[in-house]
Amino acid sequence: MPHWLSIGLFIYRVVAQTAFQSNDNDYIQYRTLPKHRIIKWNITYHDRSAVAPGYWFTAPYWSHGGDKSTNQWVPYQIGPHIFDQDGVLVWSGSAEFENLNVYDFRRIDLPDATGKLQPHLSWMRWHTPDDMLSPGLTAIYDNRYQPKKILTIPANVVDTHEFNVKYSPNVLQIQTRLETIKLNELGRPDDEWGVWSSGFTETNLLTGEQIFDWRSNNRVQLDESYVTLAEDEHPSGDYMHMNSVDKNDNGDYLISARHTSAIYLVSGKDGHIMWRLGGKRNNFKKDFDFYGQHNARFVAVNSTHMTLSLFNNGAIDTDVRETVSSALYVQLDLQKMKATLLQRFVRPDGGISDRRGNMQALPNGNALMGWSWDGYMTEFSNDGRLLLEARFASDRHDSYRSYKFPWIGRPTYPPTLLSETYGVNGSELSTVFHVSWNGATDIEHWRFYARNSSTSAKYVIGSVPKKGFETAFIAPGYMDWVSVEALDANLVVLGASPDARTTPPEYWAATAPLPRPDNPEALYEKTVTGLPQIHNQVRESVLFFFAGFVASAVFATVMIYRRFLARLIVMSFSKVISQGYVRVWTEDVEDLESRDDESRSWKEKE
Numbered sequence: 001m002p003h004w005l006s007i008g009l010f011i012y013r014v015v016a017q018t019a020f021q022s023n024d025n026d027y028i029q030y031r032t033l034p035k036h037r038i039i040k041w042n043i044t045y046h047d048r049s050a051v052a053p054g055y056w057f058t059a060p061y062w063s064h065g066g067d068k069s070t071n072q073w074v075p076y077q078i079g080p081h082i083f084d085q086d087g088v089l090v091w092s093g094s095a096e097f098e099n100l101n102v103y104d105f106r107r108i109d110l111p112d113a114t115g116k117l118q119p120h121l122s123w124m125r126w127h128t129p130d131d132m133l134s135p136g137l138t139a140i141y142d143n144r145y146q147p148k149k150i151l152t153i154p155a156n157v158v159d160t161h162e163f164n165v166k167y168s169p170n171v172l173q174i175q176t177r178l179e180t181i182k183l184n185e186l187g188r189p190d191d192e193w194g195v196w197s198s199g200f201t202e203t204n205l206l207t208g209e210q211i212f213d214w215r216s217n218n219r220v221q222l223d224e225s226y227v228t229l230a231e232d233e234h235p236s237g238d239y240m241h242m243n244s245v246d247k248n249d250n251g252d253y254l255i256s257a258r259h260t261s262a263i264y265l266v267s268g269k270d271g272h273i274m275w276r277l278g279g280k281r282n283n284f285k286k287d288f289d290f291y292g293q294h295n296a297r298f299v300a301v302n303s304t305h306m307t308l309s310l311f312n313n314g315a316i317d318t319d320v321r322e323t324v325s326s327a328l329y330v331q332l333d334l335q336k337m338k339a340t341l342l343q344r345f346v347r348p349d350g351g352i353s354d355r356r357g358n359m360q361a362l363p364n365g366n367a368l369m370g371w372s373w374d375g376y377m378t379e380f381s382n383d384g385r386l387l388l389e390a391r392f393a394s395d396r397h398d399s400y401r402s403y404k405f406p407w408i409g410r411p412t413y414p415p416t417l418l419s420e421t422y423g424v425n426g427s428e429l430s431t432v433f434h435v436s437w438n439g440a441t442d443i444e445h446w447r448f449y450a451r452n453s454s455t456s457a458k459y460v461i462g463s464v465p466k467k468g469f470e471t472a473f474i475a476p477g478y479m480d481w482v483s484v485e486a487l488d489a490n491l492v493v494l495g496a497s498p499d500a501r502t503t504p505p506e507y508w509a510a511t512a513p514l515p516r517p518d519n520p521e522a523l524y525e526k527t528v529t530g531l532p533q534i535h536n537q538v539r540e541s542v543l544f545f546f547a548g549f550v551a552s553a554v555f556a557t558v559m560i561y562r563r564f565l566a567r568l569i570v571m572s573f574s575k576v577i578s579q580g581y582v583r584v585w586t587e588d589v590e591d592l593e594s595r596d597d598e599s600r601s602w603k604e605k606e
Contacts, residue, residue, distance in 0.1 A: 026394035027077065028089070030470045032416040032436040036094060037075040038469075039375075040393035041087030047387045051379050052362040054404040055090055055441075056083040056390075058375060059105040059123060060397035078397070080105040080123050082407065082439075087390065089469040091145070091409060091439035093123075100125055103160040107405040108140070109168050110148075110205065117168060119143050119407065124153075124160040138163055138173075140205075144412045145439050149205065160400075161243045162200075169205040172245045172253075174198065177215075178237070185222040186230035193235060195228070198242035200255065214253070214271050216240055224260045224280050227318065243294045248301045254308070256296035258316060258355075263296045263308070277308075277332070277339060286339035290328065292316040295358040295401070299329065306332040307342070309361055311369070315354040324350050327359040327369050345380050347371055348389060358401040370402030377402045409439040414495055415486055419502040421478045425512055431479040431502055436470040437486055437495065444489045446471050450520040451481035454499065458483065459520040478502070480517035 027037035039060050045051070061078045076094035079102050084090055102123040109117040121141045127134045136158035140149040153159075157175040164172040176196050183191045199215035220240055222228050228239035241259040248254070251268035262279025266272070275283040278290055292313040299307040308330050314322030329342040345367060347353070356372035365382035375392035392399075415437040423429035435446055443466045449458040461475050466486075480502045486494040504514065 026392070026396075028469075030089075030436060031418055031434040032470050033092065033438065035076050036092055037077040038081075038089050038092060039077065039397060041083070041375075041390050042393050043087050043388070043390045045388055047381075047385065050366075050381050050385070051085065051387050052364045052366045052368075052404060053406065054085075054362075055407045056085065056087075056377070057081075057105055057107065057403040057405060058083070058370075058377075058399045058401075059102045060375060060392065060399055061101040062396050062398075074099060080121065082409075090407075090441060093121075093141075093145075096139070097125055102139075103400045104163050106163075106401070106403045107407060108163075108165040110140070110165070111169055120148065121145075122163050122165070124163055126158060126160045127155065136160060143408060144410050146412060151205075159242075162245055164245060164247075165205070166247055170202050170211060171205050172200060172202050172247060174200050174242050174245060175215075176242075179217070181222075183222065183230075183235070186228070186235065188230065193237065195222070195237040195239055196241075198240045198257065200242070200245045200253070202247070212253075212268065214266055216242070219271070219273055220257070220260065220264070224262065226261060226280075227259045227316070244296050246297050248298045248306075250301065254296050254298055256293055256310065258292050258294065258313075261291045261293065263293070263310065275337075284332065284337050284339040286330075286341075288328065288330065288339070288341035288344075289322075290314070291321040292319075292354070294356065297359075297361070299361060304333070304335055306334065308332065309359050309367075311353075311357045311359045313353050313355065313357060315352050317354050320352060320354065322352075325353040325357070325371065327367065343384065345369060345378075345384065348378055348386055349376070351376070356398070356400050358403075360403055362404060368402065368404050370399060372398050372400065375399045375402065379404075407441060409441045411437060411439045411495070413438075415440070415484055415497045417482065417484045417497040417500050419479065419482045419500060421502055421505050421515070423478075423505050423515070424507055424509060429476075429478040429505065429515060429518075431475045431477065431482070433473040433475070433482070433484070434470055435473070435484050435497070440486060440494065442488050443486045443494060445487040445491065446473065447485045447487055448473055448475065449483045449485075450475075450479035451499065452517075452519040452521060454481055456481075457521075459524045461520055461524050463487075477518035477520075477523055478504075478515055479520060 026040050028040055029037055059078070059080050076092065076099050078094060078099055079097065080093035082090040102125050105121070105123040108120050108122045110120050112118050120143070122138060124136065124138050126136050133155050135155045136153035138151040138153065139147060142148050157177055159174040159176040162172060162174045166172065176198055178194055179197050180192055180194050182189055183193050197216050199213070201210055202212040203210050222239050225239035227236040229235055239259055240257045242255055242257050244256040246254040252274065253266040253268060255264045255266060257264070260279045262282070263277040265274040267274055277284055277286070278293070290310065290312040292315050294311040294313060296308060296310045299309050310328050310330070312326045312328050314320070314325050325347045327345040331340045331342050333340070351371065351373065353371045353373060358370045360368040362368055366387065367380050369378050371377065374395050375397060377390045378386065379388040381387055415435055418434045419431055421429050421431050433448060437443065445463055445465055447463045448461050450461050451458045461479060462473055464471060464473050481499050482502055483497050483499050485496045488494055502517070508514065
């Protein structure tokens with residue numbers, strides 16, 4: 001059977017599998033990640049040349065609390081993921097915690113034994129959906145995707161808003177505690193009610209030493225809240241809802257509380273609130289407003305001024321105050337207690353993010369915003385130009401925050417290689433390869449090998465550029481005991497797969513003997529460069545096909561453009577005449593097609 005027919009069988013199988021699957025065209029399924037469904041992106045670049053370098057870090061989820069366990073199989077599709085700037089998967093960590101929701105997935109840097117900072121990944125997991133009294137946890141992985149620390153968060157204080165390693169190895173984390181208090185501040189001194197008080201800690205990740213512990217009790221009052229109201233018979237217990245904490249070089253802390261719509265500066269010496277920006281007890285004269293904000297960060301600090309960034313939701317889930325969400329840079333004059341808007345980035349699609357979201361100041365001056373709903377993400381230049389819009393193709397998923405970081409992934413596990421043979425008899429077979437390496441970066445090429453037996457020498461049978469997360473390659477013949485190497489741009493080997501056996505043809509005549517693997521030595525030669533040379537029989541077929549293709553292409557081109565070529569020839573000879581040469585072509589170009597067999601007359605130029 002010709003190679004083209006065996007390849008056709010492979011294409012038919014892939015198309016048939018896709019056609020009879022349920023409608024999940026907002027996901028990608030890879031042969032080498034069969035248990036995963038990877039979310040697709042819709043991406044618009046307005047100026048790609050100006051975007052910051054890096055990879056996208058995001059963690060899709062479909063419900064905040066997650067789904068309880070069932071007996072039904074559910075593909076891995078949520079949790080920590082890294083994508084390149086074309087939306088192509090780099091790493092899926094969905095299987096690390098069995099498809100559970102995670103939050104604040106990002107890169108952090110931690111010191112090694114010599115004190116040098118090394119890149120790591122971190123993310124947080126809330127209670128498991130099956131047990132809302134279970135502890136949470138924080139996972140820290142190295143760039144080889146191996147767990148370095150798994151930190152338990154006690155169930156009574158678990159909060160997954162923030163894992164901020166700004167002054168490594170110290171981490172800032174928010175804690176939430178359920179407490180029963182009198183409602184004195186709401187004018188109801190005889191009533192007791194359960195409320196969630198907010199707080200944060202600073203802890204050394206290497207030693208476990210707690211450096212600072214702050215709680216909102218007796219510092220942030222119930223009547224500062226926009227959701228815990230005196231007139232409600234059963235007021236909301238989530239009166240503050242802290243969602244970010246940051247630290248500056250002076251040792252003071254910046255916290256954001258969504259339900260008081262205020263940003264607070266907390267003294268690193270004694271914990272008192274130094275000032276409030278926004279909310280019912282605002283201390284600044286300001287020329288801007290915000291409401292339900294998230295992700296407040298220090299940008300610059302000196303003795304008289306501060307520059308902050310914040311994500312302005314403009315709403316909470318029960319109350320919308322603004323027409324569109326935005327992200328802000330603001331400057332605080334600490335002497336005049338004046339707050340001035342420096343820059344406002346409006347959500348480009350005009351939508352409202354009534355919960356979640358973040359703003360990340362990038363090293364080149366750009367700003368990345370994660371708008372949460374549908375994973376919507378944008379990047380702006382420092383002069384306010386919209387450079388990029390991206391969102392999940394699925395409206396079933398959201399994200400808590402979105403980040404961009406440089407990243408080099410070097411997995412300890414090998415690449416994943418699948419190989420299958422296609423054909424219906426033994427005369428002509430083809431082997432189809434699929435290869436990927438979950439988490440590896442900097443791969444530019446894949447080099448494929450085959451052996452005649454498990455103990456024989458291996459032969460290079462092909463080398464192809466990496467295309468997307470998963471690369472396909474087709475080789476003539478039934479190749480077995482196959483393997484693959486990942487190469488960088490300089491053809492340096494980054495990693496290799498172990499030998500794998502090839503799956504024999506699925507469709508096979510019942511009366512025909514099963515095929516035996518081909519000897520790659522009979523088809524390919526070893527070369528100094530490591531690139532394969534095909535033996536004469538295959539080489540001649542390829543060259544004959546290529547020559548026929550070239551001849552056909554040339555003939556088709558001449559037929560399509562014959563009138564244009566005739567004009568070009570006449571123009572060329574006109575130039576010859578103008579330069580004083582001795583021959584003139586007297587034929588009218590418009591008559592060329594009808595007079596191909598007539599003789600052409602020439603005359604000597606005077």
